[in-house]
Amino acid sequence: MAETITGRVVASYSLDCVVEDADGGLHRCxxxxxxxxxxxxxxxxxxxxxxxxxxxxxLPRRNLLARPNYRGQLRPFAANVDLLVVVIAVQPxxxxxxxxxxxxxxxHLELEALIWLNKLDLAAPAQREALLQQLRIxxxxxxxxxxxxxxxxxxxxxxxxxxQDKTGILVGQSGVGKSSLIQHLVPDxxxxxxxxxxxxxxxxxxxxxxxxxxxxxxxxxxDSPGIRTLRLGHLExxxxxHGFVELRAFQGECRFANCRHxxxxxxxxxxxxxxxxxxxLRLASFHELLxx
Numbered sequence: 333m334a335e336t337i338t339g340r341v342v343a344s345y346s347l348d349c350v351v352e353d354a355d356g357g358l359h360r361c362x363x364x365x366x367x368x369x370x371x372x373x374x375x376x377x378x379x380x381x382x383x384x385x386x387x388x389x390x391l392p393r394r395n396l397l398a399r400p401n402y403r404g405q406l407r408p409f410a411a412n413v414d415l416l417v418v419v420i421a422v423q424p425x426x427x428x429x430x431x432x433x434x435x436x437x438x439x440h441l442e443l444e445a446l447i448w449l450n451k452l453d454l455a456a457p458a459q460r461e462a463l464l465q466q467l468r469i470x471x472x473x474x475x476x477x478x479x480x481x482x483x484x485x486x487x488x489x490x491x492x493x494x495x496q497d498k499t500g501i502l503v504g505q506s507g508v509g510k511s512s513l514i515q516h517l518v519p520d521x522x523x524x525x526x527x528x529x530x531x532x533x534x535x536x537x538x539x540x541x542x543x544x545x546x547x548x549x550x551x552x553x554x555d556s557p558g559i560r561t562l563r564l565g566h567l568e569x570x571x572x573x574h575g576f577v578e579l580r581a582f583q584g585e586c587r588f589a590n591c592r593h594x595x596x597x598x599x600x601x602x603x604x605x606x607x608x609x610x611x612x613l614r615l616a617s618f619h620e621l622l623x624x
Contacts, residue, residue, distance in 0.1 A: 342545075350528055363387040396408050417500055451508075464477070492547065592619070
């Protein structure tokens with residue numbers, strides 16, 4: 333029997349996946365039925381058999397990103413992600429509550445997160461400063477905030493540098509310019525898609541659910557269509573609270589163990605809010621996610 337080869341899933345189709353070996357070779361593989369489905373970003377071991385190449389093992393994952401389907405059921409789509417880039421824009425106007433939602437997800441999955449403000453070319457200098465001022469709360473919490481334009485290329489080099497030695501993914505609402513930003517990050521994307529199609533024999537126009545691209549300056553980008561709102565209904569209240577980094581300092585200090593930091597007596601978070609140590613809009617986002 334042929335020895336197993338270690339590789340990483342770089343494209344996911346309905347049943348097939350494409351695995352890249354250590355030398356950059358691409359292999360169309362199917363998993364053993366007992367394994368379940370590998371996802372883009374998974375590290376796997378596969379072997380060549382008479383009937384084709386078969387994935388024998390999915391190596392332990394560090395994390396697994398999922399989004400809800402039309403029934404509200406969680407559907408995984410990417411594994412072993414290091415960096416979550418929250419893409420917002422000058423237009424359409426961003427909502428801080430949506431940013432908070434993505435950051436809670438990043439904290440839950442133990443991902444590094446940063447915020448990219450796109451379409452800066454549409455903003456006059458005064459508007460730029462006002463928008464960046466709104467985002468300084470996130471910088472104070474430890475989240476990097478970068479700004480630029482996927483149209484002009486302004487600031488993109490700084491974003492590329494954040495992907496060094498990491499696997500990143502872009503998330504954000506429709507219309508913020510993720511596709512054009514991906515084109516800057518992966519300028520030969522069309523050629524890469526052609527190479528995948530040629531290697532697998534599945535046809536140039538076969539639609540992949542998720543694809544991993546190596547960036548020219550280092551690091552990887554996982555591109556998955558349809559990532560807009562990631563609901564957090566599968567998280568417990570304690571997990572949501574953990575996702576708000578500023579609330580962790582007050583863990584265990586409230587009078588009641590199940591305090592939800594509204595109007596309960598002896599609430600340490602409300603006391604911190606009155607002292608100006610917690611942003612009221614962030615606390616409102618926390619309560620909104622709890623209610624959801």
